[in-house]
Amino acid sequence: MKKLNEAQLNELQKDLDAIRDEVLADLGERDAKYIRRIVRLHRTLEIGGRAMMPFGFIPPVFVAATVSLGLAKIIENMEIGHNVMHGQYDWMNDPSLHSQTYEWDTVCSSESWRRTHNYEHHTYTNVIGKDRDYGYAVMRLSDDVKWHPAHLLQFINYLMLSVFFQWGVGLHELESERLRRREITWKSKWPFIKSFFRKGGRQAFKDYVFFPLLTLPVAPIVLAGNAGANLMRNLWSSTVIFCGHFTQDAETFTEESCENESKGHWYLRQLTGSSNFTGSNFVHMLSGHLSYQIEHHVFPDLPAHRYREISPKVQAVCEKYGINYNTDSFARQYWTVLKRIGKFSLPDSVRLKLEAQPA
Numbered sequence: 001m002k003k004l005n006e007a008q009l010n011e012l013q014k015d016l017d018a019i020r021d022e023v024l025a026d027l028g029e030r031d032a033k034y035i036r037r038i039v040r041l042h043r044t045l046e047i048g049g050r051a052m053m054p055f056g057f058i059p060p061v062f063v064a065a066t067v068s069l070g071l072a073k074i075i076e077n078m079e080i081g082h083n084v085m086h087g088q089y090d091w092m093n094d095p096s097l098h099s100q101t102y103e104w105d106t107v108c109s110s111e112s113w114r115r116t117h118n119y120e121h122h123t124y125t126n127v128i129g130k131d132r133d134y135g136y137a138v139m140r141l142s143d144d145v146k147w148h149p150a151h152l153l154q155f156i157n158y159l160m161l162s163v164f165f166q167w168g169v170g171l172h173e174l175e176s177e178r179l180r181r182r183e184i185t186w187k188s189k190w191p192f193i194k195s196f197f198r199k200g201g202r203q204a205f206k207d208y209v210f211f212p213l214l215t216l217p218v219a220p221i222v223l224a225g226n227a228g229a230n231l232m233r234n235l236w237s238s239t240v241i242f243c244g245h246f247t248q249d250a251e252t253f254t255e256e257s258c259e260n261e262s263k264g265h266w267y268l269r270q271l272t273g274s275s276n277f278t279g280s281n282f283v284h285m286l287s288g289h290l291s292y293q294i295e296h297h298v299f300p301d302l303p304a305h306r307y308r309e310i311s312p313k314v315q316a317v318c319e320k321y322g323i324n325y326n327t328d329s330f331a332r333q334y335w336t337v338l339k340r341i342g343k344f345s346l347p348d349s350v351r352l353k354l355e356a357q358p359a
Contacts, residue, residue: 002272002323009264015317016267016298019310023302031303032092038079038285039097045072049229050211056221066225070232071286076105077237078288079304085110086118087301107170109199112192116173122300126245126252126273134245134252136161136168137177140344142252147348154345165234170200236286239334244293247275248336249326270297271318276311276327283330284308294325 004012049069056062081104083089089097096102103110116132124130128144135141138157140148161168173192178184186193207226212219251272258269274293284291285305292307295314299307318325343351 002268002321004264004268004321006262008321009262009268011264012267012317012321013262013264015320016314019313019317020299020302023299023306023310027091027303031089031305034303034305035080035084035089035092035097038075042072042075042080045069045075049225053211053222053225054215054218056225057218062221062225066228066232069225069229073105073229073233074236074286077233078240078290079285081105081110082288082290083304085114088303105203107166107196107200107203108172109170109195112170112173112195118300122297124258125270125297126250127255127258127269128252129255130258132172132175136172137175138168139341141246141340142344143348144252144254145344147344147346151345155341158341162235162238163231165238166203166230167200170196240287240290242337243277243330243333244275244290244296245273246337246340247326247333248340249324250275267298268323270294271314271323271325273297274326275333276325277330277333278327279330281308291330294327 045068049065049067049072052061052065052068056065081102084097084102085099085104087099090099092098099114104113121131121133126134128134128142135145138161139154140151174189174196175184179186179189207230208223211226212223215222253269253273258265261269271294274297276294277291279287279291289304289307290296292304292311295302295307295311296304298314299310302310315325317323343354346354
């Protein structure tokens with residue numbers, strides 16, 4: 001991580017706080033109109049997809065219905081649910097868009113998400129041993145984690161996590177690795193397990209029982225379309241999140257390096273531990289504006305659609321202090337994620353030999 005002295009960290013904090021204060025002072029009708037427009041888009045796509053699905057025996061209609069429903073799920077999870085639960089729209093005093101009352105269309109309950117994501121991940125971003133989002137306890141992505149022969153198979157873990165991403169996220173609070181090490185007991189996790197099965201059961205019933213039964217003569221088609229839409233959402237959301245955290249230049253940190261850290265040091269860690277990727281306005285919206293992961297980690301409670309505007313200002317702050325502003329095309333960032341997964345699946349002796357070879 002870039003080394004800054006205490007005076008520089010204090011100045012960094014002031015510069016970033018000034019950007020945040022400027023946006024907060026400007027929040028208003030424009031932001032409310034934006035999120036309500038996105039909610040209408042989501043509902044239109046979901047209703048359209050559900051309405052078309054019974055006619056999915058016509059192949060082009062099946063594709064259109066699945067894509068429409070898949071886009072609806074992506075938008076609801078990424079641009080609405082994730083951002084609303086960060087408190088980005090609490091100032092509107094709208095119960096349907098409030099962080100403490102919103103329940104999203106995915107297996108993970110909003111209460112569990114706020115604990116594991118809003119608190120643990122955003123407080124301890126990329127701190128090995130604290131941030132369980134870094135590798136999701138199934139992937140080795142830095143040499144802070146001791147290599148084990150099982151890591152040779154971590155590409156399989158990566159593929160399985162991506163395909164079943166909503167279920168992986170939903171089970172994240174189970175802390176399975178701590179259960180295996182007997183650091184915690186199954187009994188202590190019983191309240192969470194009940195909550196998981198309650199929410200997960202509702203989600204599975206809705207997509208794989210209720211809607212197919214409504215269209216019984218074509219139930220298999222509706223079932224397949226719903227599964228396809230969930231797969232579409234899982235693959236996209238997991239890839240966006242991986243590109244924001246696991247790229248080649250995204251840094252990791254030790255617990256010791258973050259002890260008693262100041263707000264300026266926390267800002268520095270967010271800047272150096274996150275990655276952006278470029279794309280069209282549509283891609284930014286579909287990603288929940290997590291294509292601006294750096295801005296999101298610095299300002300998680302600012303409306304995400306504002307990140308595009310403040311990105312040049314954040315980049316200017318990074319240049320001022322000599323901090324790497326990690327951004328590139330989506331394809332190149334994703335390629336570095338795959339390389340990182342592959343590299344750290346290897347024994348250290350093999351990995352270090354490969355790293356020593358000239359590019």
